[in-house]
Amino acid sequence: MSELMIVMDRTASMVDYFKPIAKLVVRYIVDRRIEDLEAIGLVLFDDHYPEASRYFLMQDEKEVGPTLEVHPLTSNLEEFAYYLYSAKPGWGADDCEAISCAYWKAREIAPRADIWVVTDAIPHGLDQWVIGDFFSTGCPCGKPLLPKDTKILQPSSTLGALLDVWISNGYTNVVTLEDHFGDQAVKEAYAEATQETYEVVTL
Numbered sequence: 001m002s003e004l005m006i007v008m009d010r011t012a013s014m015v016d017y018f019k020p021i022a023k024l025v026v027r028y029i030v031d032r033r034i035e036d037l038e039a040i041g042l043v044l045f046d047d048h049y050p051e052a053s054r055y056f057l058m059q060d061e062k063e064v065g066p067t068l069e070v071h072p073l074t075s076n077l078e079e080f081a082y083y084l085y086s087a088k089p090g091w092g093a094d095d096c097e098a099i100s101c102a103y104w105k106a107r108e109i110a111p112r113a114d115i116w117v118v119t120d121a122i123p124h125g126l127d128q129w130v131i132g133d134f135f136s137t138g139c140p141c142g143k144p145l146l147p148k149d150t151k152i153l154q155p156s157s158t159l160g161a162l163l164d165v166w167i168s169n170g171y172t173n174v175v176t177l178e179d180h181f182g183d184q185a186v187k188e189a190y191a192e193a194t195q196e197t198y199e200v201v202t203l
Contacts, residue, residue, distance in 0.1 A: 002036050003073055003113035004029075005106040007043045010069075010089040011097055013120055017155035018089040020189040021118055024181045026081045027189075039073040040080050041110055044087050045102035048124070048140050067098045072109050096133040099123035100143040103150065117146065118153045120162065127165045149173055153180055 006025060010018065029040060046067050071083045100123045106115050123145060125138030138145070152166060152174040166174045177186050 003039045003110055004037060005041045005043065005073070005110045005113045005115045006084070007045065007102045007106050007115055007117045009097055009099070009119035009121060010044045010087055011047055011121070012090050014089050014155070017120065018087070019193040020186070021155060021177065022084045022087075023189040023192060024177065024185060026084060027185070028181065029077060029080070039075045040077070041073040041106070041113070042071040042080060042083050043102045043106045044069040045098045047097045048135065068102055068105055070105060070109065073113070095121065096124045096126070096135070097121045098139070100139040100145060101141050103146050104143050114151070116151045116153055118155070120155050122162055122165050126169055153177060
């Protein structure tokens with residue numbers, strides 16, 4: 001039997017990608033393309049906006065909710081799908097995200113699980129020259145970087161520069177949605193998503 005944790009970016013830059021990716025992930029799970037899947041869980045992550053706002057001493061700091069939203073392992077696929085579909089992307093104020101925090105939270109609650117990280121960004125500290133990384137020396141919570149064999153799903157093949165950053169830092173298991181799910185499945189998911197209304201969080 002196997003366990004899977006989906007660690008998914010819900011920041012503002014993911015708004016156009018989020019629903020199609022959610023459809024792809026749920027279909028992949030429901031179709032049982034993961035052999036002997038026993039349980040699946042979800043960690044949604046934002047960036048470190050609260051820390052960033054304090055860093056810049058903003059006068060009008062806004063309440064943006066928690067950095068992570070955690071849904072532990074469940075064997076109920078409908079429950080998992082509900083949590084994923086009801087997520088509202090749109091938080092964000094930093095180019096790099098709380099990926100390290102999210103990954104290690106997933107590992108904490110599911111030590112034996114495979115982990116997929118779905119993001120269009122990189123974690124704090126992966127490339128200190130990234131413009132707009134408020135925490136270029138690493139995660140402000142002190143979490144270490146992801147293991148080098150972490151599976152990273154990039155939402156678009158157009159994000160070549162980010163792919164290069166991952167690979168240049170030793171991450172070799174980085175693939176696009178098309179590579180993982182197939183071109184036709186990705187096209188169908190995007191086509192369906194454009195037919196639906198979707199609530200987006202605004203700051």
